[in-house]
Amino acid sequence: MALIIDTLPGLAEKIPGGQVLVTSLDWLLNWSRANSLWPLSFGTKCCAIEMLMATGASHQDLSRFGAEVARNTPRQADVMVIAGAIVKKMAPRMRMLYEQMAEPRWVMATGSCAISGGPFMYNSYHIVRGADEVVPVDVYVPGCPPRPEAFFWGLLTLQRMIRRGETVRAPGVRRKPVLSALPQGIAVQDIRAEIHAALEAENVVDVENAAAASPWHGKLRQWMATNLYKP
């Protein structure tokens, strides 16, 4: 579908009314993506029980968001929910899973372990302190583990980001809003304006470059070269 996203906008903008077409295409794109987030079932630890299982269970029911279609293969998944600690042995594999996912792809880090290494931040020789050292993370859901509702809040946050998200004019570049408040939700009123502005300016992330700049990108290449394609 590279044609629709890459070539069409350039052509469409030239014809009269093309702007409208591109804008409505943007809307359709982001609406469909936001409402159809199929998670990759990637759980390593306790958070997997809460994030991938308890949320999908009858009491919480992830399917209300259309996200119960947990795919086991990264090719068909849209959002990688990193639930649990990432250790050095897992990191290259996780990076690989991420690279196997088809664009557009998003990453949610849930729980302290995935955000920062959490309980294992200190004195552990094998932990990766934060999944964002390995893959670019879009939404962080804190908690140890977060409640299923907190995961839903994270999902809503991600949906909000996607809706605002990419345009067909500049694919691959996403704009993250700084605060996760929903229209009816709570807003943190007293955050300083300049921090807000600074973070927003900083958070225009070029996904491709950010991914390539990650130290694990190189490590994965190296790991794949040594371990993977053995005859």
Added chain:
Amino acid sequence: MTALASGIERREKVNRPAVRVPAERLLEVAARLRDDPALAFDMLVDHAAIDWHAENRFELFYHLFSTAHGHALTLTAFVPRDAPVVPTVSRIWPVAEWQEREAYDLMGILYDEHPDLRRLFLEDDWQGFPLRKDYRDPDMLEFQK
């Protein structure tokens, strides 16, 4: 135990019956412990090593349990830190194969004639044995209370 007495002494400061054997007699004692019907320690509950860094030696401990008699015993053995080689007991208690691999992986104990001595948790190219007291890792944030 009297027949085996030489070199075997009681290991003090353990909250269950415990004996210490010389590392070279480990295999013989272990075989006797399992096969003697009066002892019949058929289950190796746990095995790991302690790094007594100040004394420059490792202490291996084997927690045994007998499902026939219900008695328990802890077997310990010292090995020097610079040559931590002991015979494997995996032919006596098969589960030792993996418990010993764990001890090799994390503590660097080498088991002689082990059928499959490999790293267990860490990658094969990992340097060092992390549970040793003198292990230093550049990525590890050490945080002291």
Added chain:
Amino acid sequence: MARVKLTDTRKETRTLAGRPVPVVVTPRFARRGRLAVFADALASLLAGMRLTFGYLVRPSTVVTRQYPENRATLKLPARFRARLRLTLDEHGYQRCTACRLCERACPNASIRILTRPGALSKHELDRYIWRMDSCVFCNACVQSCPFGALEMTAEFEHAVFDRRLLIFTLNRYAGPPASVLLKEPDEAKRAAAMEPRDPYGGPVPLNGTDLPYLKALAVAPRPDPVRHAAAPAPGGQA
């Protein structure tokens, strides 16, 4: 049921390790004729289908709580631990004396307390920094506090796009605790001793972890004195 009667358990006593253990032996399969097995198999499939159908036709069995829609009525258990807060007394003063007991009780240094010399007491709380991104919600800080200055609340909606926003300054003002403030009768002096703080204000110590994307975004990386410095000798334990 096919070939095995699930209720067909047998009670007996066995000995293990010289003790009698009352056991219940689980059901096994019986040898039966081919046709009976076939009929039972079909019956078992139908029984399962009947059960699921029963749930389908009874909408009252739906147990789903619709979270974002039920936000207004959502009631969480009072003890649920999802966010640390500094408690305030009835005058609106915080109880924290910056004694650092919680900092010491925290198993992974998610709490950092910065103090400063105060006007009313020798040292007072400057910033109570809490790292939600690494907190394990073990409640040790709350339990360790002899002043009841901390509490865990059940607010859980904290998802963010930037990990740095999970590092909070918990105190609303820098200054002495309620116990000291209340000894000072002058309202103006009390107010002067309290300097306001906001949740994201001030320099945030990151306890030595670096945030990789700071570098990727061409922002000057933070000097990091702890991470690769020579590690201190492993004292502290025997």
Added chain:
Amino acid sequence: MTVNVKTLNDIIAPPGAAASALATEEYFVNMGPQHPIAHGSLRLVVRLDGETVREVIPVPGFVHRGIEKMAEHLSWRQLIHLTDRTDYLSALMNNWAVARTIEQAAGLATNDRIETVRTIVAELQRLQSHALWWGVLGMDLGAFTPFLYGFREREVISEIFEDTIGARLTMNYIQPGGLMYDIHPDFAQKTKRVLAYLKPKIDEYGTLLSGNVILQERLRNIGVLPAARAIALGCTGPVLRASGVPCDLRKVEPYGVYASAEFDVPVGSKGDCWDRYCVRIEEMRQSIRIVEQLIDHIPEGPHTTVKFGARIKVPEGIHYGQIETARGILGVTIVAGGKADAPYRLHFRSPNFNNLWAVTELARGWRIADIIAIQSTLDLVVPDIDR
């Protein structure tokens, strides 16, 4: 003496094997670390001949966080929270194992109330853990509905925990010398309500899955583990009991108030997947029975006997304590160095670590699909293997 150290590549691609790689029909397949059967992240390197399994090589370590190393830097109270994160499905029992070992070593006394509450919450968690296992087994064998029914029951028990403990998974509730909180005022009432709800549900499990001919065919005579072999492989918990050995620490070395509760130990007769399945189902009934006996008789008393700030002094030496968790014997070896407020060395004998290796024997000669059944009935929690 020379000791030969191998790597995984020596097994998968032994030197000299490349030339004949095309000639053989056997091939290696990686199940995991990211695979639905991994239940977390375990890698099973499976040597297959068509669909038939020739060899299974488990490769753990994808969640190895070095908990034993970390524990050497944490105080006696702090290290409890690490045990929540090993076998997270029996977090309370893990808490209890460590707390009990510390109590025994340091000579801390508890009272009847503490022990009764500990027993009740541990049994509730066993129920919760088995409900989850049942659901996940259904999902592994291709039936998705049991997964949701199992989780529905789990959620109901979670509500009790949320009220009393304030957490859903990582409890940190049982501490040396007591409990973090006293029980919630509604605890007994709510528990009774939940038990009344659960009993018919377990019969429903019988209709939906246990009685189903497909499930029976998937489990019957698959992965037979004889009793002697189970003991030699160090298996414990329901896996060992399914082989007919009534080894249950709650009976053999009673702790808590299990001695005063009346219950039976479910055992199997053959040791195949079906027995392991039935033993767990029966254990749920027995857990309900235990809780029912205790819930009306919680004695009065304080919920902790040691002040939080008080320093716990563990005398020098090796202290071993063990507890029956939902998956088997969890043993804790604490090596105390004397003065320090932290262990010199801590070692967990985790039930899953020892149960895992049974898969290498059980799966041999069966089909790919049987690995799933075997793995599911062994009920492994990977972070507990890796620690």
Added chain:
Amino acid sequence: MTGALAAFAAFGAAETATAWPVKTVAARAAEALPDNVWLAVLYMALALAGLGALVSGLGMGLIYLERKIAAHFQCRLGPMRVGPHGIFQTVADTFKLLFKEDIVPARADKALHVLAPFLAMTSTVLMLGVIPYSPVLQISDVNIGVLYITAVSGLGVMGILLGGWSSYNKWSLIGAMRGAAQIISYEVSATLALLVVVMFAGTLSLSGIVTSQAEGWWIWRAPVVGGIAFLIYLTASTAEINRTPFDIPEGESELTAGFHTEYSGLRFAFFFLAEFINMFVVAALTVTLFLGGWMPFHVGGANAFNAVMDLVPPGAWFLGKTALVVFVIMWFRWTFPRLRVDQLMRLEWKILLPIGFANLALGALAVLYSLYFFPGA
């Protein structure tokens, strides 16, 4: 039994049964061709557009229904947030898959990898063309319809096999091999069950089979034989479309995603869609063969009763009956665990196949000696 039915038939023997004027779209086009070429083209274009709309509408509708029904089997609600009760959920899914990156693995056989999903899709769409939805709504009535269906449904296995083979992934390959073995095996039983109906109806044309049921559906008109054939056909065709309890080619918990492990975006959507359309096709065929297709519930000779039944239009009959069978197939999925490969094969070769053959022989006897209701009609 027969006496009771005869009495019932006598109750309203006033009128004769209505003759059903079957007219397919292809026939209309052929009729119009000599006079007006453009009308013929219009008919064909309408048919194609209808087919396209049917595929996409059915796909989205069935996926939505499946998710909702599954949810209610499982005490939950299912999609709720995209539109009222989540009715636009599958629309969002479709557009998302449409806009998603399409990955062809570096070592895959590119041409086959690209071709496979289209093959899978094509076979199902081809089958849609011959199903009689109502007397006037059928694109083309091939006079060897049953044979055509059997042949074309065999084509679907090519998509699975090629998809799995070309992906350069062991899971895909295992899934594809399982799929091929399973589909080809179960086709035998399905065909045996089909033959029973063909014998009774005396025709291979699907419309002919439907009109042959004007006196009553084959499932009860040929009481034992028809019922057994129905059960065999339902089981075998559930296996042919890889639905639980026979979903071993994609066996989520064993093979990650089976033959479509390496497919993403639109091509995965094709496989996904093909599965659901297949389900519809199988249900439609079951209905056509055993449950009278669009034919209302008739009892031979009971004309007053039949006239009441005829008040409901035939299209609605077809839709209702198909929906029922689709529901049953979904019901299977959300109740049963999955079989193992060898058990699957055993079920086919040792249980279904002998029963199928015996049933066929019984059916032959029944036809020979007119041992079924209303043989004269």
